[in-house]
Amino acid sequence: MARNSVTFDFNIITKALDRTKAEVQASGVVGVQDAVDDLLATSRDEAPLDEGTLRMTAFNEVSADGEEVVGTVTFSAVNQSESGERYNYALRLHEMGSFKNPTTAGTKPKYLERPLKANAKRYNRMIADAIRKGLR
Template sequence: MTFSADVAGLYRFLAQQEAKVIAGAMSGLHDATDRLLADSRNEAPLKTGTLRMTAGKRVKNENGHIYGEVFYSATEEAGGVRFNYALRVHEMGEYKNPTTPGTRPKFLSRPLRTNERLYQRFVNDAIRRALR
């Protein structure tokens, strides 16, 4: 006795579901990174505005690995040497006495930790919507 099954339809269905999950994850990551960018900009130092103006975000799908990032890329020069001002302000405590209320060091990592579940919910909800 021989048994055979045509699973081509199943493979097509699974491929469609995979595409929906990826599209949903991308959409949710865009929502999450938009929110993190806004949250972190509100806390970033505002002395000259340069730091906030260099903030950005990107969401990528590279071979099925989906990720989102928020970044700050301000650089400055001191003594003829260029350095990453954004990193210095965020990590090294160069920003001790804010002149603008509500701004603080760790302006990116603090909202990420505080709102991590919210950002995850953005992604989860978008995937659920995509699978409907």
């Protein structure tokens, strides 16, 4: 009896897929970082400016965990009321309906949410472009 057999080593494909997955994630981190850098700059420009505390406390961060890449922009100013109670100044100003007397022209409530919504498609393109570039 004659026998012929074919052997295929899946390790080559598995290694290539693992490498590609790592490259996609690394490129995704680059794209998300680009997007949150832009969001931070844009939102800082729209954030109220009185003493500069709010803008100075803003920062961004990108983390990769498993199959997820998360970019965060944070404003973390805390202030003290006349009664001595501490409150989240950044959140209060962000959620105000409107500023009666903005100290700087062009500043407005929703200084973080507004630019995120307005630029969401562009940020998605930035991330996709970074991934495509990373896979070349």
